Amino acid sequence: MAAVGKRERRWLWIAAIPMALLALxxxxxxxxxxNNALKTSKGYILDRFGMVTDPTVQNFADAWGRARFSEYFVNSVLVTAGAVGLLLLLSSLVGFALAMxxxxxxxxxxxxxxxxxxIPIQVVLVPFYRTVEGLGLLNTRVGLVLAYTAFFLPFSIYLMTAFYRGLPRELLEAARMDGARFLEVWWHVMLPLGRPALLTLGILNTLYCWNDVLISLLVLQDRRTLMVGIAALRGEYTTNVPLLAAGIVLAAAPIVLVYLVFQRRIVGGISVGAVKG
Structure with missing residues (x-):
């Protein structure tokens, strides 16, 4: 038994090496x-990969102003919140119907x-743009909310369908015998039971919507989201890398915080489809 334990520990150490490299x-x-966000332009040019020796926060202040951080941040929050809410509602309804x-x-x-x-998003960009323009949704937050909903809805439906299929069908039958309608069953039974999956789905869709650049760039050409504004910090011929790095850090900070808080939920939600699908 001791030999078996030593052998298992040895294999764990061997497996830990590539996992550590992947983490790094x-x-x-x-x-x-x-590191580069804390450097000056001169400091970055002199030593691009070295550790900062004279840190400065001026890049963060410049990025906040030049990227119109406050305005674009509001756009990102409103669009992300609207799209995630609509995705949760529709995917829960459709997932309940397909599963039960x-x-x-x-x-x-x-x-x-x-x-x-x-279907890759890039394949349908041309008809997608023409549809948005034809419906008069170009340069509107509503148009971007609907676009995110359309592109991210298939995965959301799949996840909720996989979760609801793992629930006993007797719950639906018992509620129906008590006289509840299908919408009442969904609202009073399935929705409360589906909260873990809905929370995970909300986190994942928040990551997708917040980090998107391509769809937002097509729909909101005048009123940008935060990630598009950060991308605009790149120059046409040269790029102030410390300034760009500071903008990236500012834009990524809220979503990284969300991920760190809910990372266990994210991992659990991804495994829902594999276990219960």
Whole structure:
């Protein structure tokens, strides 16, 4: 038994080596961005990869002003909150219907939703832009909210369907026998039970919407979101890297904080589909 324990510990140490290297590869860009954000332009040119010796916070102040951080931050918060709320509502309703109800072509609908997950966003950008322009939603927050909902809804439906399928069907039958309608079953039974999955889905969709640049750049061409504003800090011919790094750190700080607080929920939600799908 002792030999088996030593062998297991040896394999754990061997497996820990590539995992540690992977962790370092993820941590290094963060350290690199913060380190360069604290440098002056001259300090960065003289030593791009060295540790900062004369730190300054002026880059953060300049990035806040030049990127119009406060205005773009409000745009990002409103759009992200609207899209995440709409995604949670629709995915919970559709996931409940696909998992618990019986209606014609139910499996075909679910397969079509899974197929939508395989379509790259870049493939549909041209018809997407023409549709948004034709509906008069260009340069509106509502248009961007609806765009995020359309692009991120297939994954959201899949996750909620996988979660609801893991719940006993007897819950639906018991509620129906008590005279509850389908919407009442969803509201009073399924929605409370689905809170863990909904919380995870909300966190994931918040990450997606907050970090998006491509869709936001197409829809909100005049009223930018925060990530688009940070990207605009890049110069046409040269780029002030410390200034850009400071902007990236400011923009990423809220979402990194959300991830650190809810990281266990995120990991648990990703495994829902694999375990209960």
């Amino acid at each position: 590869s993820c941590i290094y860009p963060i350290v690199f961005a913060i 109800l019986r209606f014609p072509f139910r499996r075909l609908v679910f397969v079509a939703i899974l197929g939508a997950l395989m």
